[in-house]
Amino acid sequence: MRFFVTAAKGTEGVLRDELRELGVRALRADRGGVHVDGPPSLAWRLCVQSRIAVRVYERLTDGEARDADELYDLVRELEWERYLSPRHTLAVGASAKNAFTTHTQFLSRRVKDAVVDRLRIREGERPSVDLDDPDVRLFLHGNNGYFTLYRDLSGDPLHMRGYRKHVTDAPLKETLAAAMLRMSGWNRGAMLVDPMCGSGTIAIEADLWARDIAPGLDRRFGFERHLDFDDVARRNYEDMRADCARMALDEGPVILASDNDPRALLAAKENARAARSFVRFSEQDVRALEPKGFDGALVTNPPYGERLEGGMAFFRAMARALAAMNGHTITVLAGTPMIEDALNGERALREVAKPHQVFNGPIECRVLRYRVPNKTEGASPVAVEPRGSRS
Numbered sequence: 001m002r003f004f005v006t007a008a009k010g011t012e013g014v015l016r017d018e019l020r021e022l023g024v025r026a027l028r029a030d031r032g033g034v035h036v037d038g039p040p041s042l043a044w045r046l047c048v049q050s051r052i053a054v055r056v057y058e059r060l061t062d063g064e065a066r067d068a069d070e071l072y073d074l075v076r077e078l079e080w081e082r083y084l085s086p087r088h089t090l091a092v093g094a095s096a097k098n099a100f101t102t103h104t105q106f107l108s109r110r111v112k113d114a115v116v117d118r119l120r121i122r123e124g125e126r127p128s129v130d131l132d133d134p135d136v137r138l139f140l141h142g143n144n145g146y147f148t149l150y151r152d153l154s155g156d157p158l159h160m161r162g163y164r165k166h167v168t169d170a171p172l173k174e175t176l177a178a179a180m181l182r183m184s185g186w187n188r189g190a191m192l193v194d195p196m197c198g199s200g201t202i203a204i205e206a207d208l209w210a211r212d213i214a215p216g217l218d219r220r221f222g223f224e225r226h227l228d229f230d231d232v233a234r235r236n237y238e239d240m241r242a243d244c245a246r247m248a249l250d251e252g253p254v255i256l257a258s259d260n261d262p263r264a265l266l267a268a269k270e271n272a273r274a275a276r277s278f279v280r281f282s283e284q285d286v287r288a289l290e291p292k293g294f295d296g297a298l299v300t301n302p303p304y305g306e307r308l309e310g311g312m313a314f315f316r317a318m319a320r321a322l323a324a325m326n327g328h329t330i331t332v333l334a335g336t337p338m339i340e341d342a343l344n345g346e347r348a349l350r351e352v353a354k355p356h357q358v359f360n361g362p363i364e365c366r367v368l369r370y371r372v373p374n375k376t377e378g379a380s381p382v383a384v385e386p387r388g389s390r391s
């Protein structure tokens with residue numbers, strides 16, 4: 001079977017790397033995601049295990065359509081009775097470029113008509129439409145007169161792990177935090193620091209990744225509501241989930257997260273508790289940050305736009321504090337060029353990779369990566385005790 005695993009724009013490369021690490025052999029990165037071939041159980045496993053994927057789509061059919069009738073025929077040919085019964089609910093989304101029409105509502109309606117007409121004739125009844133919480137969600141993609149119809153296996157997007165009950169201003173999606181962590185080159189053994197942690201997403205994702213806790217263990221997926229997910233499929237799926245759960249480690253590296261906003265810290269601690277994460281939180285201004293070891297990774301997402309107080313002066317002070325993190329790698333998600341200017345002004349920060357463009361929702365950002373050479377010989381950093389208790 002053919003699947004398309006989607007990713008936020010700019011994170012397709014790290015998704016491909018992650019999928020390879022998860023044992024996927026037949027794959028090809030593309031704009032917006034990675035094409036994957038394999039059995040249904042592979043798609044279920046990717047829903048449970050991928051930290052970077054946004055959705056997992058199954059490719060149901062594809063072909064040329066020069067008008068609405070050809071599209072209708074293409075869709076109606078499919079054995080819809082395998083995928084849903086008249087008791088299921090349905091929703092269809094669409095997007096198209098250079099097609100006989102780019103009117104997405106019209107395209108969605110045509111697909112929906114073809115599905116329900118086929119089922120009405122075969123079963124005497126038709127499924128109804130539920131745009132908010134459908135059992136089966138379809139997505140039609142058209143490009144240059146060629147259409148591909150997908151079935152969404154994930155249901156709610158995969159960034160919704162279930163642990164983030166509380167958010168502060170500008171929370172990062174869990175999937176983008178996971179992508180940043182992979183881009184940072186962090187080895188999952190060294191200490192990790194986020195000094196502007198907001199609701200804690202980067203730190204919690206780091207902890208879950210370091211301890212091999214699968215991100216989708218505590219949630220349900222769209223495919224569980226599909227007709228072809230029968231009792232045998234359910235048993236196989238539950239076995240696979242149990243295997244994933246067994247991989248989780250109790251111990252992990254020290255992960256420190258701080259923020260100067262006590263409300264953000266409250267939210268972050270609640271989220272960490274819900275995720276059963278061991279991140280250690282503290283209230284601190286990033287400008288007073290001090291290294292807690294001779295090496296480690298700092299991964300962070302500074303404020304910008306309306307949430308920012310102090311403008312360039314703040315970023316310069318922040319950059320000075322980051323440049324004092326001897327021996328650390330520094331990875332920053334920059335939502336404004338001011339951050340890059342300030343960091344590039346610090347001589348101690350050595351760029352280790354070119355800035356990489358990603359999209360945080362609609363906001364164009366750059367992932368910046370530096371290293372601070374270790375100049376601390378003879379100095380005595382604050383000792384960090386090994387991990388033991390929860391935050």
Ligand SMILES: C[S@@+](CC[C@H](N)C(=O)[O-])C[C@H]1O[C@@H](n2cnc3c(N)ncnc32)[C@H](O)[C@@H]1O
Pocket residue numbers: 168169170171172173195196197198199200201202258259260261264284285286287301302303304
């Ligand atoms: C863009 S948000 C981070 C969002 C976070 N990645 C998340 O997923 O929730 C930036 C954070 O920087 C914090 N912040 C702003 N100024 C700060 C300062 N001087 N010191 C420490 N944190 C600061 C804000 O309170 C805010 O939580």
